Amino acid sequence: MYYHDKRLQYPVRVEKPDPLFARQLQQAIGGIEGEIRVCLQYFFQAWGARAPNNKYRDLLLNTATEEMGHVEMLATAVALNLEDAPLSAQEEGAADKVVGAVMGGESTRQVLEGMMQRHLLSTGLAAFPANSDGVPFDCSHIYASGNIAADMYCNVAAEATGRTLAVRLFNSTSDPGMRDMLHFMIARDTMHQQQWLAVIEELGGAATLPIPNSFDQRQEHQRFSYFMMGTSRDGTPPPEGRFSTGPSIDGHGEFYAGHFEPLGEEPVLGPARPLSGAQSEQIDSKAIAAE
Amino acid sequence: MYYHDKRLQYPVRVEKPDPLFARQLQQAIGGIEGEIRVCLQYFFQAWGARAPNNKYRDLLLNTATEEMGHVEMLATAVALNLEDAPLSAQEEGAADKVVGAVMGGESTRQVLEGMMQRHLLSTGLAAFPANSDGVPFDCSHIYASGNIAADMYCNVAAEATGRTLAVRLFNSTSDPGMRDMLHFMIARDTMHQQQWLAVIEELGGAATLPIPNSFDQRQEHQRFSYFMMGTSRDGTPPPEGRFSTGPSIDGHGEFYAGHFEPLGEEPVLGPARPLSGAQSEQIDSKAIAAE
Amino acid sequence: MYYHDKRLQYPVRVEKPDPLFARQLQQAIGGIEGEIRVCLQYFFQAWGARAPNNKYRDLLLNTATEEMGHVEMLATAVALNLEDAPLSAQEEGAADKVVGAVMGGESTRQVLEGMMQRHLLSTGLAAFPANSDGVPFDCSHIYASGNIAADMYCNVAAEATGRTLAVRLFNSTSDPGMRDMLHFMIARDTMHQQQWLAVIEELGGAATLPIPNSFDQRQEHQRFSYFMMGTSRDGTPPPEGRFSTGPSIDGHGEFYAGHFEPLGEEPVLGPARPLSGAQSEQIDSKAIAAE
Amino acid sequence: MYYHDKRLQYPVRVEKPDPLFARQLQQAIGGIEGEIRVCLQYFFQAWGARAPNNKYRDLLLNTATEEMGHVEMLATAVALNLEDAPLSAQEEGAADKVVGAVMGGESTRQVLEGMMQRHLLSTGLAAFPANSDGVPFDCSHIYASGNIAADMYCNVAAEATGRTLAVRLFNSTSDPGMRDMLHFMIARDTMHQQQWLAVIEELGGAATLPIPNSFDQRQEHQRFSYFMMGTSRDGTPPPEGRFSTGPSIDGHGEFYAGHFEPLGEEPVLGPARPLSGAQSEQIDSKAIAAE
Amino acid sequence: MYYHDKRLQYPVRVEKPDPLFARQLQQAIGGIEGEIRVCLQYFFQAWGARAPNNKYRDLLLNTATEEMGHVEMLATAVALNLEDAPLSAQEEGAADKVVGAVMGGESTRQVLEGMMQRHLLSTGLAAFPANSDGVPFDCSHIYASGNIAADMYCNVAAEATGRTLAVRLFNSTSDPGMRDMLHFMIARDTMHQQQWLAVIEELGGAATLPIPNSFDQRQEHQRFSYFMMGTSRDGTPPPEGRFSTGPSIDGHGEFYAGHFEPLGEEPVLGPARPLSGAQSEQIDSKAIAAE
Amino acid sequence: MYYHDKRLQYPVRVEKPDPLFARQLQQAIGGIEGEIRVCLQYFFQAWGARAPNNKYRDLLLNTATEEMGHVEMLATAVALNLEDAPLSAQEEGAADKVVGAVMGGESTRQVLEGMMQRHLLSTGLAAFPANSDGVPFDCSHIYASGNIAADMYCNVAAEATGRTLAVRLFNSTSDPGMRDMLHFMIARDTMHQQQWLAVIEELGGAATLPIPNSFDQRQEHQRFSYFMMGTSRDGTPPPEGRFSTGPSIDGHGEFYAGHFEPLGEEPVLGPARPLSGAQSEQIDSKAIAAE
Structure with missing residues (x-):
């Protein structure tokens, strides 16, 4: 079972709110390269672990639990980047407090058009479990195959695309608080890539191939x-x-x-049957006659 | 651009139709471990390839094109396993021609209940691009990150889960035709696992880490x-x-x-603003007064 | 705006409940060939109608409103087919009241396995807006393009697949009540195919081609x-x-x-840029030097 | 941040594996009434909490963390119900170990047809984050509106449908281990219904209405x-x-x-514009002339 | 069955078209807090109503039918806000007619970038059943559990988030026509919150708890x-x-x-079986020997 | 099976990159009116073809294979329109190279806000199989009904909405390269509309009606x-x-x-059963007594 500590795993602060960066951070929450995905993926791999002993179950539980803390950090970062965001194109004052207006010279309306509308309309200026286009995360992306080597490669793939995303986010912002948070997260992605590859090595490296090696x-x-x-x-x-x-x-x-x-031939399927809902032209006349 | 040959890449034949196996084969067509996924994944990786030269674009195009032929083989296998499937619980005769009735001693109704209903209702006894639960394939599973090493690990992951699925299908059937088709497909998955790992090796192996190595x-x-x-x-x-x-x-x-x-503190978000649609209890009274 | 009459458009009765047929009927409710789809499709086409006059808006409203009544009939039919369905494998008595047990000789457990589990677990033996595999209807299937000829062909397509489905359902059941309901619905699909083709004819037939004819x-x-x-x-x-x-x-x-x-050449995309999150091998070294 | 304990919140045991019950339990994991939903819903409400003080953030964190433990229990229950499930219709021996064969008199093939195929093909006899029809959980069901009263009613709704599901599952099984687990879970749902209603009462009961009460x-x-x-x-x-x-x-x-x-009139939208891709018949001829 | 009146339930007019507001209004059509959702939710609850008498079926039908009229009003509002929207960045003149250009000083290109592209590309400047991010409405959000008290709380939740959205939309626009439409819709949401709570009261208030109270x-x-x-x-x-x-x-x-x-122990699942597609390391060697 | 040629079917060039047009082009790749859809639709219709001879299977294979080449062209066009797109709001220089900055007078930040964020964050400036709102293509849109006439109307509908989209894209851009590509694609859509209507004519025109004509x-x-x-x-x-x-x-x-x-009556469903999870008020008291 699980426990919580009210404090964040690592400090999250935003010097100047940026609603556009809030939109971009959503990709790290609810995108296929994001943290909900790895969190649940490691949990489901752990919960279904059938290795001879429970060592990898433990390993997965540690990292899954860590990742839940990353989702929390990112959700906090989104909310902080939305503080002071405009709630309406008429709300002139608000925009002056956000990066776009200050640095980009944008009007309140322009700041608003660059925002994810659901941050305003659906969440009251908070994060939600969707990607940077607002597409909700869907759990078909939780890969847990029952084959430990396949799962480890799925995990490397997830952390490789995850770190690529984190680097792109780092390059997208100049906010010192956000860069500090991301330089922690990028380090963790580095580790997670290493650790799953280390499991592959521990399982024998090339001896894990081809996957499954039990066939x-x-x-x-x-x-x-x-x-x-x-x-x-x-x-x-x-x-x-x-x-x-x-x-x-x-x-x-x-x-x-x-x-x-x-090496094969052109396939020929039999004609449709009388009760199959096909057109008469597709139906075997002999079958009709035989009815 | 692309060309076709009417013949199949490898022979597909079914000795005794099995509507349950048709349902299971759908996973290899439209499942996340399936062939539409790898086909489109390799195509999109190829079409966005920004490597210094076009070598990996070519490699990806060859294998993507091969995979399209696998989808065709599996779709053909589904249709052949559905030949003679019952169209109605009343259609007593039909069931005798399928494996469940012959070997499992099932009535027509029981055979029908074990079928995917959409094979009967939506496709006229043919394959469709969905998994074994009828969930349509969705292209969020096409991983093409713009980072070649990340993509290669995504490909290894796809082929590892893909070969695991193919092995499970092989173990599920005793039909000699289906086993022959699958022993070809399993071999191809073996190769595809190897070839993407070979690209990693060619790119420097550990030197590709951490991904992206340009950060x-x-x-x-x-x-x-x-x-x-x-x-x-x-x-x-x-x-x-x-x-x-x-x-x-x-x-x-x-x-x-x-x-x-x-390492962080408990986060404290600012109170809601008057126009944000929150409850009054969540709203900063000073902000209300200031309005 | 809209009004209701508590009576059904056409009588719906079930002589012998059949939980398997309840599952099949779901395809006509929430399947892509089903009635929610045409109902909402015609409504959205009507609500966005920009034809010179409002004639086609009216036409669409009439048929959309009719279709809402069909969803109601089908939902009622599902609930009636689930009356007396088993709620548990232990509930031996219940199964005797349903077709599978009576005619198929199935045990309560077998009847239950052939059911859509969500009919038992999620709805309390009633219909829900999903197809026969339980995949919820999703409104991306509402085609309303703003081009009236394109929309009419979308409507013909919907009614053609819809009537094909209705015919398959008719062939699947021997219940007199269900056959009576479906012989009304099939007739309506006949009409709807005709009427949308009649609009094409009225718009000029071949003169509508190619669509859009304004280009x-x-x-x-x-x-x-x-x-x-x-x-x-x-x-x-x-x-x-x-x-x-x-x-x-x-x-x-x-x-x-x-x-x-x-007619084209092999495409060559430029190399990746230094901040793009690609691998170093994909990045233009001159660009790096220039930074 | 979060911590884990390797032990389960409450004991999970299965006396006789039942693959059909494994399929039903999936609804409590990945269904809209299930535990992933409430877990993430409470987390996102907590992470976006803008109440004047952090009391409700804390409350939500406690219960979200509890719910993660429920997902773990259910995933464990699914895996235990799948122990000894048949992997193939040919695997005669296996079926004798599961409830369907023992009590329902089903053949291996019949047991297999009643299973969720993805338990066999995709997970290696383990749980996955999808409902009892295999539809993956999608995070659009995480309701976190930024309005605390609205959120509390969303939570009551979730726990009301959740307890209804748990009761149905309880009624579906006769396994003493599963009934014991569920009688704990039903009690927790009882509490959760109460506690969210208690928050409404604490916020003033009727004084929270209409929601939002700040308008x-x-x-x-x-x-x-x-x-x-x-x-x-x-x-x-x-x-x-x-x-x-x-x-x-x-x-x-x-x-x-x-x-x-x-109270309104029949709406009349303006004609389509020449470049809008409509048919010529929908386009204002004056607009064309004016071009 | 259902009937229509060509007139709108309440007047819909737009003084100055605003394509950004058209995008925002989509949330009230196809968002999870929107009107398609409540319309279909009330319909499906009505169609499956198993209360001792049909009183609540009638109540639900009245409000479901009302909600269909709200979808129509909103779809009309979207189309009116898109009149005169630019069809291309080159179409300089068009932008002058919309709010962004007039009040925000935006160029045609900037107006266009703030639009939902599918309003231009897919619908010909009309509404479609998707939310403000273009995510299509999906009917998994139709809650109809077969338990009347659970359903009523689902309805309160829907109307609470719905009114919160409507208030946010009201605060987002300064158009007198749109504000007039919304001040009607907000009133209706007020009523609908009340009426579902009134049903709870009528059912006994606390006596409905815990839900289901039949357990x-x-x-x-x-x-x-x-x-x-x-x-x-x-x-x-x-x-x-x-x-x-x-x-x-x-x-x-x-x-x-x-x-x-x-209260539980660390779970230990049995090892994988030889035919399960796991790695050899996960498989019980005794099982292999026994084969 | 399938073969590839590294060259494109028709030349694709972009004179001035336009990230907004890249976003719009996504609709033609992964939208419901787009090319992945027709490609896979024709393939699945071909693979399930049960016409008396294989003529239509061949026809479908030719056009499906052609369409795969269109997806490739569009994906290439997206990548070319994203060359030189800004990777960060701080990257001032980059924006000068794209149309928005040159012609629209936009700052780097404004160009960036108008982009699809996933082009930056997820793909490394390349196409992905989603529409212009980032909603991934989902294969429920592959219509292959097993009825050849129904399928042909589905194909006409797809090409009618497809050509409408292509015309709108043509009207949206002034880039000579993009216009050249589109004037080829529009021509192909013209042909495809004709050819599927020609099949209807060949099958007998009105004699195909009502569909299915075998009922x-x-x-x-x-x-x-x-x-x-x-x-x-x-x-x-x-x-x-x-x-x-x-x-x-x-x-x-x-x-x-x-x-x-x-013509029907008000439906009356039976009361809920004691074990169904309903409220006591919905349950037949006689049933309870009888237990």
Whole structure:
């Protein structure tokens, strides 16, 4: 179960509110690269952990719980960036307090047009679990496959896109408070990339491949297991690289590359049946007669 | 641009139709681990490729185009598994032709209840781009971040969950035709896992880390960059492993682990403003007076 | 504005409740071929009508209002089919009252497994605005383009898929009450297909083409306006038919067909910029130097 | 920030695994009545709290943190109900271990057809954040309006539908372990309903109305503020009740009821403009001439 | 069934078109606080009404039908606010007719950038069923639980957030026509809040609690039914208030508060099975041997 | 299966990058009127084709494959319009290179506010499969009904809304490169409208009606098959037109119009059952007594 401490994991402060940055920060809350995603992803991986012992369950719980604190920090940052945001195009005074008006020379109306309207209309100047376009986070992005190696690569992918986003946000703002918060978060993303790769290493590195490694590779069509398939219509082979020659990454085969021709035939499905709701032209007349 | 050949990439045949397996195969078409996802993901990564040269654009185009052929094979497999499926609980004869009735001793009604109803009601016994629960594929799952290393890990993750799914489908069916198709597809997933990892290796392996590697790490809060944060409320440190001691995977630091205490304070947001739609109790009375 | 009459547009009765048919009927409520969709589609087309006079606004309002009554009929039919459905696998008695147990010889548990679980868990044995897989209706399917001819074809498409669904439902049930309701609804779909096509005819038939007909066709690349493009990689032309030779449907040109070769070049995007969050390998070194 | 304890908030045990009940429990995890929803809803309300002091922020944090533990319990319950579930229709032995086979007399195939396929194909027999139809939870259901009274009613609504769901789940199972877990959860829902209503009472009860109470009611069209509008087309007034006569709940007016006639006119929108993509027939010819 | 009157329920006029306000109004159409939601919510509650008599069905039908008229008014308001909106950044003249250009001093391009692009690209300057970010309304927000008290609280919640939104829109505009429309709509939201609370009162007020009141409370774990659970990790109790001492709202118990310690154990799931698609490291070796 | 050519189907060039136009072009990629939709729609129709011969399967494959090339062109166009877009409000220099700054006199901040933030934050200045509001494309819009005539009308509808969108985009830009690309795409939409209508003609034109034409019309309630139903509450008949008198479009009947009165009764659902989670007030007391 879980406990809370009223204090934030790391200080969050905003020197000059910026409603546009509030909109951008939403991507780190409710975007597919964001923190709700990793938080729930690690939780669900932990809760379904079937490894022989509970070590990775523990590891995942630690980091999931940490990530919940990141969502809190970001939500706080959004609210602080919306303090003093205009509530109406008529509210002239308000805009002077925000970055756009001060530095961008924008009118209240222009500041307002650059805002996420739902910050004004739906939340009362607070964060909500959606991305920077207002698309709500949807939990289909919680990857927890039941295969620990697959999950670890999903986690590396999440932290790689997450740190890319955090760097872009860092580059987007000049507010010292926001930059301080992000230089902590970027460091944590660095660690999280490392730790999931460390689990892969601990599980044996290349020995985890191919994923799942519990499937007997003799049951796959091994002629195609290390073949770089070219689909250029003029027969140009695929580009050369580490993936086209030499030993495969898992050490079980040799890469090779080439053009590919269809091995199957043109498929022919049977005609529609009389009760199937098709047009008469699609229906087998013999079937009709037989009815 | 693109061209087609009417023949399938690999033969698809079904010895005994199985409407339940048709439902399961939908996961490989429209599931998040499925083939529409990787097809479009590789296409969008290719179309936005900004690498110094176009080598990876080409690589991605080859595999994206291959994957479109996999969607076609799976859609064909779904339609073949639905041939002879019952269209109504009254249609007694039909059920005898499908696996459930023959082997499972099910009545037509029972076969029908185990089907995806939209195969009957919406598609006329054909595949559609949704998963095995009928949830339509949604393109938020197309990961193309503009960072090539992040994208490659997204691709490994997709192929790892994809091969896990393909193995589960293989284990679910005993139809020789379906097993033959899947033993080709599993082999291709093996290759695709390898090839994206090979790109990582070609880009320098650990040198790609942390992703993005173009961000000056001096701007991150390096004290926390290789720290395994423990969030156990009784101070129990996180589990020990490759991720808690020793050199970091990127070689830029040393892992260490420990308990973490909040560095921030309890956040205090300003009161609501008079025009914000809050309750009076939430609104700063001075602000009201000042109006 | 709108008014209601407590009576149903057409009688709805169920002789023998069938929870499986309740699940199937959901497709006609909340499916993309269903009645909420056409109801809201016609309303939004009406409310945005900019035709020179309000005739089509009126027409649309009449049919939209009619469709709201169809949703009501279907929701009533779902509830009636769920009367006496089992609430638990332990509730043995209940199942005897439903079709599956009576005719299919199913146990209470089997009847329950064939049900939509949300009928039991979320609605208390009533309809909800989702399709037969429980996917909620989403209003992106409300097509109202601001172009009246485009909208009319969207409406024909909706009624064509709608009547196909209704026919499949009719074929799926043998309940006299349900068949009576559906033979009314199928008739209405017949009419609605006709009426939207009649509007096309009234607007001039072929003269509505190409849609929008307000765009000066001299601004389109007319060499390709009536060309059936072949993309077979071996140069096989597309199949022959009404679409490959003879006058075009709009009468503005002649169909012709052939193989197509790329007219463009391989695209080359510029390298990534230093602050863009890409990997260093993707970034223009000159840009970095210039910073 | 947040902390975890590896132990569960309350014991979770399953005497006899039941894959159908695993599917039903998903509704309590990822359904709109479920625990992810209330957990995140209370968190976002807390993080955006602008009440004069932080009391309600604290209250919300306590209960949000509690709810995260409920998600964990339910996810554990799903995994335990899936232990021994069949992985394939061919896997005859497995089914004997689950309730359906033992008590329902179902074959392995029938057990499998009653399962959520994604439990087998996507998660490796574990929970995922979706409802009992496999529809992923989407965060548009996190209601946090910035108005504390509105939010409290949203919370009562969530706990009322949540307890209704929990009761239905309780009634659906006869497993002593599951009933024990649910009789704890139902008690917690009881409390949560009470506590949010207690906040309403603390805020003044009727004095919170109408919500928001910060809006000057003289600016609303007060003639219609306590009027029960009848829309029966034959002029039948709405039913009589507490809502049609007597003092209004907020004490600011008197309820009255009656039939309503339109006060507005038929709307007439201007014709489409030449560049708007409409059909020529929708476009103002004068506008064309003027171009 | 339903009938229409071509006239609007209340006059809708716009003195000066404002494309930004058109975007904001979308929230009241297709937002979760909007009118499509309450319209369909009341309809589905009515259509599934199982109260002993049909009184509440009638009540719900009256208000659902009223709400359909509100959607119509808002859609008309959006279209009127888009009259004269620019169709292109090149269309200099157009902008002069809209508020942004006149009062905000914006160029045509700036006006255009502040618009919802789909108003231009998808609808031909009309409303569509999406919120102010363009996210389509999705019917998962139609709450109709089959429990009348739960539904009434859902309705109060909807009208509370709805009136909050309407007040924010009122505060956002200075157009006399729009303010007149909204002062009617705000009044109606006032009434609807009252009327659903009146139903709760009529059903017995506290006697409706806990919801559902048909569940025998002896089957819940009553020690926890009125306990305010504290989850602060340092043992700080939850804040004091109406919810922590004194009689519970339902009168069935006494509130009390305190810190909570886990009652459960760390969960241990069994190892993965050989055919489950897990990594070998997750699989029980004995199970493999036994195969 | 499929093949690729690295060259584009038609040249794509941008003279002056315009980030706002990049946002608008997204609608043609991931909007419901866009190219991913038609591409996948034609593919799924082809893959499920059950016509007596494979002619229409071939036709669909040709055009689906063509459309994939259109997605590629549009994605390239988006990336080119984002070259030189600002990455931060501080990045003053960048804005000078884009249209908004040059022609609209906008500051970097204003250019940035008009951009789709995810172009900056999520994609690294490239396209993604979402519409102009950032809503991801979702495959529920792939219409493939199993009825060939219904599908053809779905295709006409898609190309009619698609060409309307393309015309609006053409009118929105003055860039010669973009106009050249669009005048090719508009021509292709012209053709595609024609070709699907040509298939309807080839299938017999009116003989395809009503869709599906395989349903025996004697089973529909023919009194209502050609009746224009009026729902005006004062009995005003629907407007007169081609749809109210004269022969029906299918030639099977005569249109007629009139007012409609309910044929059904007020529905009465049975009371709730004791275990259904309803309130006691909704539950049949006899049922309780009988338990």
